Amino acid sequence: MGIDPGTNVMGYGVLGVNGKQTEVIVLGVIELSRFESHYKRLHRIFERVSGLAAQYLPDEVALEAPFFGKNVQSMLKLGRAQGVAMAAVLSRDIPVAEYAPRTIKMAVTGNGQASKEQVANMLRHLLHMKQEDMPRLLDATDALAVALTHFYETGKPAVAKGPKSWADFLSKNPDRIAPHRGPSKKLD
Secondary structure (H helix, E strand, O other): OEEEOOOOEEEEEEEEEEOOEEEEEEEEEEEOOOOOOHHHHHHHHHHHHHHHHHHHOOOOEEEEOOOOOOOHHHHHHHHHHHHHHHHHHHOOOOOEEEEOHHHHHHHHHOOOOOOHHHHHHHHHHHOOOOHHHOOOOHHHHHHHHHHHHHHHHHOOOOOOOOOOOHHHHHHHOHHHOOOOOOOOOOOO
């Protein structure tokens, strides 16, 4: 499950995964603007995210990490919304991962500066979604992009890290080093 945190609109998307195949299970938004109190919004986020987790039983949840903006109050509120969403899934023992907005855009479109519309269009193509099934609010497709990024990131094979230097290799592989036999003889 992917979540795009917000204090007015929070997007969510659930992907079904079968091997290397993905399919959209559900995507939507939690509209929060009708709640005047920020604390009531946070309560609603906890209730809805808990409910989504109970309904769809995701194995893992990925969230978009907040980006650093100029408005400190907005950042604080967004961080709280993200924290409440995390707490809702962590209370159900569901592992959580975070991805930066640029990482998500890069994973889905190949362009870290892609617009929300570009992300939505690429998702439609990648996940074989019909135009009429696309949501009105792009927070939902942003959340789906987070879920797809997590699928891509966790499906990568681990890359073995090589030695940092020849000395490092020698120290970690003493059994692979031939014993020194003196100066080599010149052959005519």
